[in-house]
Amino acid sequence: MDHHTTEADFELLLRGADLRVTRPRLAVLRAVGRHPHADTGSLLTAVRTEVPAVSHQAVYDVLGALTDAGLVRRIQPAGSMARYELRVGDNHHHVVCRSCGAVADVDCAVGHTPCLAAADDHGFAIDEAEVTYWGVCPACAATAALPDNRS
Amino acid sequence: MDHHTTEADFELLLRGADLRVTRPRLAVLRAVGRHPHADTGSLLTAVRTEVPAVSHQAVYDVLGALTDAGLVRRIQPAGSMARYELRVGDNHHHVVCRSCGAVADVDCAVGHTPCLAAADDHGFAIDEAEVTYWGVCPACAATAALPDNRS
């Protein structure tokens, strides 16, 4: 049983976006689905478990194409490499750990398009408001809270 | 007449943060003040108009130290290099141009700590909510709107 999107769905997604259906692309979509918020390096590794011969360049190209087509979403928190997640309709945001860079999804408290209307937009035609929460993840907090034996 | 922060103020800022007062540091602070949202390269150039002999490494170190001390704020919109601005108390955000990368300040519509409380924080100890608005700046919009003569 498949949890989220099935093989066939990915194929339809690609065709719907006028993108040819290829092995690398299906593998990348599957990898992104299985490893949300993974960076390019991890995705490359993940993809190679299915298609050992893919070039790193192919993965870059595919991720670029999928991002342009809106099938996946690219996020780049300061200090991290590019990370990817399957595009879901809801406008959710992310919490990023200051010490280890871990990322988790969050729905904004203000459900509907949070703060989309800026006070003074300086003439910019704004089409998206991206919210990044910064903090410390449970794991890192636990580590930092260890009995500190300063000599 | 000096608009914002004066020479002496910068020196006090540094001492207050337990940082030694050096020529490169004062020059970097001045450069950041004069060129808000400038990337490292531009700042290096700006600093060298005052202190021609600074190494690029010094600028990196200084920016790092000032950022750690909280005297300047580093922002890294996806697709841009690191950019810096003088730290101001207000919790303001940024609009970034999708085509040229230009950055401008914006006060969030929800004046006070916008969306700081996430619905489900996944156990993270959140201390900041960073909002990035994405759009197209006036200049780029004008260029894109030129009479398009497709043949």
Next chain:
DNA sequence: CCGCAAAACTTGACTGGTTCAAGAAAAGTG
């Protein structure tokens, strides 16, 4: 079922912002 043009992938070199390391030069302290 076969061949063709466009789109995708492979290979391999390269770029450029950022970082590392070791020594010289200042800043602050008593």
Next chain:
DNA sequence: CACTTTTCTTGAACCAGTCAAGTTTTGCGG
């Protein structure tokens, strides 16, 4: 003014991401 620590200089290395040229596939039309 000598001393310790921090900071700056020099120069090399790193590495995610990009470029370019050539080969392979895909999807389509005959």
